[in-house]
Amino acid sequence: MSFGRVLRFAGLVHSGLPFIIITIDMSQMQAILLESLPDAVFQLDNFGNIQYCNAAATVLTGYAQNELLGKPVSYLTPNQVDNFKTTYELNLATTNGILAVNGWHLTKEGRKYWGEVTYSTIRQASGEQLGFACIIRDITERKNEENALIENEERFRLLVEGVQDYSIYMLDVDGNIVTWNEGGQQLTGYLSSEVIGKHFSIFYNPNDLLAEKPARELETAKRTGRYDEEGWRVKKNGSVFWASIALTAVYNRENKLIGFSKVTKDLTEQNREEAALRQSEERYRLLVEQVIDYGIFMMDDKGRIASWNEGAKRIKGYDHKDVIGKYFSLFYPEEEIFNNKPAYELKIARRHGKYEEEGWRIRKDGSRFWANVVITAVYNADRVLVGFSKVTRDLTERKKAEQAEREISGKYRQIARELETINAELSRTNNDLEQFTSIVSHDLQEPLRTVKSFLHLITDRVEKGKFDELHVFVSKSVIAANRMKELIENVLNYSQVNKGQISMNSWPIDELLEHVTQNLKGTLDATGATIYIEKEAGEVVKGDKIQLTQLFQNLLSNAIKFTNGEKPFVRLRYGLENGTLRFSITDNGIGMDAASTKMIFDPFRRLHNARNYPGAGMGLAICKKVVERHQGRLWVESEPGVGSTFHFTLWETGPKPSTTHETL
Amino acid sequence: MKHYKLILVENDDDERFFMKEEFEAFGAFEILGDFINGDTLVEYLEANPSAKPDIILSDLNMPGKNGYDIISFIKSDPQYARIRVVITSTSSVVSVREKCMAMGASDYLIKPEIFVDYGAYVREFYQKMEKLD
Numbered sequence: 001m002s003f004g005r006v007l008r009f010a011g012l013v014h015s016g017l018p019f020i021i022i023t024i025d026m027s028q029m030q031a032i033l034l035e036s037l038p039d040a041v042f043q044l045d046n047f048g049n050i051q052y053c054n055a056a057a058t059v060l061t062g063y064a065q066n067e068l069l070g071k072p073v074s075y076l077t078p079n080q081v082d083n084f085k086t087t088y089e090l091n092l093a094t095t096n097g098i099l100a101v102n103g104w105h106l107t108k109e110g111r112k113y114w115g116e117v118t119y120s121t122i123r124q125a126s127g128e129q130l131g132f133a134c135i136i137r138d139i140t141e142r143k144n145e146e147n148a149l150i151e152n153e154e155r156f157r158l159l160v161e162g163v164q165d166y167s168i169y170m171l172d173v174d175g176n177i178v179t180w181n182e183g184g185q186q187l188t189g190y191l192s193s194e195v196i197g198k199h200f201s202i203f204y205n206p207n208d209l210l211a212e213k214p215a216r217e218l219e220t221a222k223r224t225g226r227y228d229e230e231g232w233r234v235k236k237n238g239s240v241f242w243a244s245i246a247l248t249a250v251y252n253r254e255n256k257l258i259g260f261s262k263v264t265k266d267l268t269e270q271n272r273e274e275a276a277l278r279q280s281e282e283r284y285r286l287l288v289e290q291v292i293d294y295g296i297f298m299m300d301d302k303g304r305i306a307s308w309n310e311g312a313k314r315i316k317g318y319d320h321k322d323v324i325g326k327y328f329s330l331f332y333p334e335e336e337i338f339n340n341k342p343a344y345e346l347k348i349a350r351r352h353g354k355y356e357e358e359g360w361r362i363r364k365d366g367s368r369f370w371a372n373v374v375i376t377a378v379y380n381a382d383r384v385l386v387g388f389s390k391v392t393r394d395l396t397e398r399k400k401a402e403q404a405e406r407e408i409s410g411k412y413r414q415i416a417r418e419l420e421t422i423n424a425e426l427s428r429t430n431n432d433l434e435q436f437t438s439i440v441s442h443d444l445q446e447p448l449r450t451v452k453s454f455l456h457l458i459t460d461r462v463e464k465g466k467f468d469e470l471h472v473f474v475s476k477s478v479i480a481a482n483r484m485k486e487l488i489e490n491v492l493n494y495s496q497v498n499k500g501q502i503s504m505n506s507w508p509i510d511e512l513l514e515h516v517t518q519n520l521k522g523t524l525d526a527t528g529a530t531i532y533i534e535k536e537a538g539e540v541v542k543g544d545k546i547q548l549t550q551l552f553q554n555l556l557s558n559a560i561k562f563t564n565g566e567k568p569f570v571r572l573r574y575g576l577e578n579g580t581l582r583f584s585i586t587d588n589g590i591g592m593d594a595a596s597t598k599m600i601f602d603p604f605r606r607l608h609n610a611r612n613y614p615g616a617g618m619g620l621a622i623c624k625k626v627v628e629r630h631q632g633r634l635w636v637e638s639e640p641g642v643g644s645t646f647h648f649t650l651w652e653t654g655p656k657p658s659t660t661h662e663t664l
Numbered sequence: 665m666k667h668y669k670l671i672l673v674e675n676d677d678d679e680r681f682f683m684k685e686e687f688e689a690f691g692a693f694e695i696l697g698d699f700i701n702g703d704t705l706v707e708y709l710e711a712n713p714s715a716k717p718d719i720i721l722s723d724l725n726m727p728g729k730n731g732y733d734i735i736s737f738i739k740s741d742p743q744y745a746r747i748r749v750v751i752t753s754t755s756s757v758v759s760v761r762e763k764c765m766a767m768g769a770s771d772y773l774i775k776p777e778i779f780v781d782y783g784a785y786v787r788e789f790y791q792k793m794e795k796l797d
Contacts, residue, residue, distance in 0.1 A: 437757060443725065445754045450678065453778040460780075476678065 043122070044132040048073045048086045051131065060138060062108030073134060076105050076115075093119035093132060102143075105136065114140040167264040170250070173257055175200050175218050187266050189236035200262065203233045205240065221247045221260055230267060242267045295392035298378070301385050303328050303346050315371075315394045317364030328390065331361045333368070349375040349388055358395065369396045429498075435602075436491070444487055450480035490618035493550070497625040502544035509541050509574065516552040520560070529560045529568035536575030541650060543630045551626045554619040555646050559587035564641075580632075580652050586645040591638045600636065623648075665692050668793060672698040673705050673722035673734065679779040686782035692790055702729025706737060709744065717747055719770075719793060724753035724760070732767060739768035748796065750789070770796060 034041055040057035042050050050068045058065055061076055068075070074082045093099035098120045105115040116137045122130045160168050160181050167184035169177055176199055180192035188195075188203060195202070201214040208214070208231075221227040227247040232240045244265045252258045288296050288309050295312030299305055304327055308320045316323075316331060323330065329342035336342070336359070349355040355375040360368045372393040380386045454477040458470055517524065517531060524531070541548060560568040571586045592600070601624040623646075627634040630650045638644035670693045674680040680698055687693045696717050699705040705720070706729065720738065724731035731751045738744045748770040753760065761772040771792055776785045 438725075438755065438760070446676070446725075449754060449775075449778060450676065453678070453682075453780045456778050456780050 040136045042068075042073065042134040042136070044073055044090075044119075044134050046090075046129060046131055048090050048132070050075075057136070060107070060113075060136060061105075062111075067108075076136070078104055078106050078112075089119060090132060094121055094129065097121055102139070112140075113138045114143040165265065167262075169195075169262055171200055171218075171260040171262055173259055175214060175260070178259065184264070187235070187241070187264060188233075194236075203264075205232060205234050217247055218260065221249045222257065225249050233264065293393070295390075295394075297323075297328075297390055299328055299388045299390060301387050303342060303388070305330075306387060312392065315363075315369065315392060316361070322364070331392075333360055333362055336360075345373075345375055346388060349377045350385065353377050361392070369394045370399045371395060432498075436495075444484060444491075447480040447484040447487070451477045451484075454480075487618075490622070494618055494622050494625065497547060497622060497629060502547060502629055504542055505545065506540040506542050507545055507548065509535075509538060512541065512545070512548060513552065513572070516549055516556060519549070519553055520556055523557060523560060527560055527563070527568050529570060531556065531570045531572060534571065534573040536573065538574055538576055538581050541581060543650065544626075547626045547629065551623050551648075554623050555585045555648075558619055559585055559589065559644075559646075562587070562589040562644075564590050577649070580649050582647065582649045584645055584647045586643060588643045591640040591642050591644050593638075593640055597636050597638055601634070666794060666797070667692055667694060668719050669694050669696050669717045671696050671705065671708075671717040671720045673701065673720065673726070673731075674698070675700045675723060675726040676779075679723075679775075682779050683782050686786045690786045690790065693786075701726040702731075702734045702737065705729070705734060713743075716744070719748045719750060721750045721752060721789070724751050724755065724764070731764065735764065735767045735769050748793070 034052075034054045037054055038056055040060040041054045042057055043052035045051050050071050050073060053061075053065055053068050057068070061068065072081070072083065072086055074080055074086045079085075089099060089101055098118065100116065100118045102114065102116050105113050107113065116139045118135045120133050122133055124130060160179070163181055163183045164186055165183055166181075167187040168181050169184050170179040172178050176197055177195045178197075180190075180195055184195070185191060190202075199214070201209060204214055217227045217229075225248065228245065230242065230244050233243040233245075234240055244267050246263045248261045248263075249257055250259050250261055285307075288307075290310055292311045292314055294309075295315040296309045297305055297312050298307040304325055305323045306325075308318070308323055312323075313319060318330075327342070329337050332342055345355045345357075353376065356373065358370065358372050361371040361373070362368060372395050374391045376389045376391075377385055378387050378389055454473040458473050458477075461467065461469055461473070513533060523529070556570060556572070559570045566588060569588045572583065573586075574581065574583045576582070601620050624634050627648045627650070631653050632649040632651065634646065634648040636644055636646050670687060672680060672683055672687070672695065674683060677700075680700075684695060684698055687695060696715055697708055699708060702722075705722075709716075720734065722731045722734050729737070731753070735749050735751070738747055738749050749768065750771045750773060751764045751769045752773045752775050754775045756774050764772050773785065773789060773792075776782055
């Protein structure tokens with residue numbers, strides 16, 4: 001268009017002028033005309049030097065008229081002395097009569113502007129060239145707009161062409177392909193040279209072609225502006241792919257259909273992924289559904305049951321159809337529902353992600369079972385709560401088994417305890433037996449040996465006719481024989497304490513002690529001993545009368561026996577200590593050291609020489625046995641030269657028959 | 665003939681009397697003392713630190729400190745540990761003998777059937793002591 005204008009102007013200067021020239025003062029008229037033109041007009045000589053410029057030219061270039069006159073036209077460009085270019089362009093203009101060029105120019109102030117320059121030759125009627133008319137127009141703005149538009153289109157084209165995942169192309173109104181992109185090539189295998197100009201029906205299979213599908217699609221897009229579908233399409237190599245297609249009608253500004261854009265995406269991969277996901281989900285669903293030992297089900301965010309597995313059915317007795325959509329509180333005992341427990345559990349699960357407990361739950365038939373329950377909050381990918389999973393285990397059998405196990409182990413522990421008691425008793429018995437062996441082999445043999453030895457001596461003396469010592473030998477033999485008798489009686493006594501049941505009658509303590517002192521009367525009289533009885537509490541004592549009598553008798557006679565020539569003074573105190581009867585017998589005898597107090601209760605352990613303190617060494621051993629059979633303890637406190645105190649308690653664990661043997 | 669310094673411990677007065685007589689008659693033993701139990705023995709040893717016997721011949725079963733107590737006492741004290749302790753008893757129970765030997769006794773001899781006849785016993789005792797030297 002600009003070209004046309006230049007031509008018109010050239011006509012004005014060149015061929016239109018005769019009209020002006022012949023009517024008025026030509027040069028004046030020319031001057032007015034030129035000065036009034038809105039475009040910058042220069043008159044150049046044949047060498048391109050400025051001979052004249054109009055007012056618009058000084059406005060455009062920023063130079064005054066006199067600053068430009070005589071200067072080459074290149075003076076207005078960044079390279080002000082570019083003669084070569086100017087000469088070349090002017091030569092072209094001379095040859096063609098006219099030349100339009102575009103280029104950068106500089107104003108006097110240095111502002112750059114894109115100038116559209118038109119040169120035309122000025123000739124005389126004779127044909128002689130006088131110079132050039134030159135018009136310069138600042139088209140910077142237009143140029144920028146053009147450039148921006150081109151850049152924009154270029155960017156968009158590159159963008160579309162570069163897209164790889166989508167096939168994007170344009171169709172003309174008849175459906176012929178006019179553009180092609182990288183995605184299209186990758187998807188279908190066609191190069192752009194192979195498809196441009198072809199009809200887009202090349203991507204359709206024969207069935208679709210028979211059904212005239214391409215034409216119908218275009219029709220739909222034309223009518224509604226758009227056509228979308230998913231369907232099978234054919235690649236260059238004949239293979240098919242599952243495509244998502246969007247066909248859009250494209251209109252120009254005048255609202256005239258100029259073609260269609262077509263965007264195609266291959267969904268095959270996506271399909272495969274979706275199928276894999278579906279399959280995986282299906283597998284999980286089947287897995288969960290078939291689990292039978294755990295009740296596993298899903299609930300929505302309100303606690304309504306959304307899925308149900310075989311285990312849940314088995315544990316709770318409900319079928320799938322019974323429970324779907326119902327609130328899970330269905331399984332809770334009434335009091336728990338009343339307590340709002342189900343809601344509380346969901347609240348905890350929502351807050352902490354998980355709720356776990358053991359408790360009673362109800363089956364469909366109303367029976368209870370002991371359940372381990374885990375409720376887990378389930379979130380989707382956007383962290384939005386979509387519901388809860390609930391896993392329930394029926395622990396009833398396990399609990400029962402545990403309880404049974406506890407009972408059994410309790411029973412076994414009881415048996416073990418009893419066995420331990422028996423064991424202890426057996427080892428005690430064994431110990432006793434060992435002591436018996438020792439007694440039989442030593443203590444009982446000793447007096448026998450003494451008797452035998454003296455009989456031997458007696459025989460010897462009788463044979464030799466020496467009779468003076470016989471009396472001594474005989475009396476020593478008698479003493480030994482008595483001692484043996486005493487030992488045998490003691491051994492019997494000791495062994496009897498453990499035997500059979502003891503009687504459990506109650507005896508008045510007064511009476512019992514009276515009986516004992518009567519038995520000891522001979523000894524008491526002979527030694528001049530005093531027994532002083534202090535009663536703090538206690539009227540009766542329970543147990544075996546014979547054994548209790550023996551107990552008191554042994555302790556009291558011991559207290560009297562071991563004196564150092566002093567008159568025995570014995571104090572017997574008794575009272576209740578923590579509800580248990582306790583007796584203490586204190587003497588003023590010879591006492592004993594700490595080492596001795598440990599061994600005096602052993603059978604046949606005599607501390608003192610039999611000559612000085614006669615006895616079999618069994619008394620305290622028997623006492624200890626008696627006290628033990630009456631569930632008590634016997635111990636001694638003693639100081640050598642001061643005296644001893646024997647303490648014993650009875651029925652420390654309360655009176656009860658000693659029946660360990662019978663229970664087993 | 666080798667001579668041994670000997671201490672006798674026996675609670676039965678008669679038995680001790682006959683034992684002592686026979687050991688003296690044998691001629692190889694110097695009797696440093698005779699005691700009725702371990703208590704009196706210990707009293708003596710502590711009162712007479714210079715008079716150390718070569719051998720203590722002790723009964724096992726006695727009132728007060730018995731034969732076991734004597735072995736423990738002698739063997740646990742360095743100043744007495746080299747003294748031989750020989751236990752004698754009427755008991756022929758093997759476990760009793762083993763216990764004595766385990767505790768440190770040098771020998772265990774069963775008493776004669778009657779204590780008026782210690783002749784053979786003393787001869788055997790002497791032979792055993794010689795062997796231990």
